[in-house]
């Protein structure tokens with residue numbers, strides 16, 4: 001008899017466990033379905049973005065329009081620093097997170113286990129180049145500065161080396177860039193080939209507020225200053241970079257991400273500057289998640 005009661009008690013407690021599990025399953029706040037995490041609910045249907053003025057922020061607003069499965073999603077726009085700290089916290093706790101990511105950047109060096117989500121609608125484009133743009137008239141006014149800027153080109157790895165070292169050491173990108181120029185004199189000599197001394201000519205470069213462009217602008221500043229130019233780097237919003245080159249307020253920029261990231265700003269000003277072509281190839285932007293998230297495509301995210 002005792003045995004039977006015990007048996008029923010056992011069956012009842014198993015039932016209770018199942019019932020509890022079933023109740024949890026129907027709970028609206030739950031992020032577990034059939035034992036699988038619903039990442040979209042877990043991240044509160046929010047993409048963690050960066051500064052509102054960035055090209056990648058514009059592209060992400062477009063993604064929310066283009067992908068039906070992103071209905072009801074938001075992008076949180078604040079700053080690259082804030083995004084990186086949210087990313088760090090999420091990875092430390094193995095929590096899901098969707099960020100706007102790009103290369104060149106040190107994020108993949110610091111967190112190698114991350115992946116770009118596939119983008120079947122190609123909202124984020126494919127491979128990007130970083131182009132140099134000169135104001136109309138620079139070639140006539142200062143052919144040597146023009147030639148120097150036109151001859152500047154380097155690799156993703158060069159730029160990431162500077163960005164990562166500054167991040168690791170806590171030093172300013174400006175200082176690391178000066179050191180890079182000293183350590184890579186052969187590269188600088190190639191950019192300066194055939195260029196006459198600047199004789200103190202003042203050159204103004206417009207740049208954007210990201211480490212990638214801090215690196216290129218300050219490398220170029222150090223390189224040109226070795227050759228007698230006086231270079232000023234001014235950091236402004238992407239829109240202002242394009243406007244100031246187009247209006248001739250500055251001489252040039254190395255910071256144009258093309259063909260997609262800055263397409264809106266490029267098209268609005270394209271008759272009023274000269275595109276000197278890529279100074280770096282193999283850049284990329286997109287939505288990025290940690291590898292431990294079991295999704296591969298933007299289309300794997302679910303509408304709210």
Ligand code: PBE
Nearest residue numbers: 054055056057102210257
């Ligand atoms: N970025 C880095 C910028 C350009 C440099 C990709 C964040 C953007 O405009 O999106």
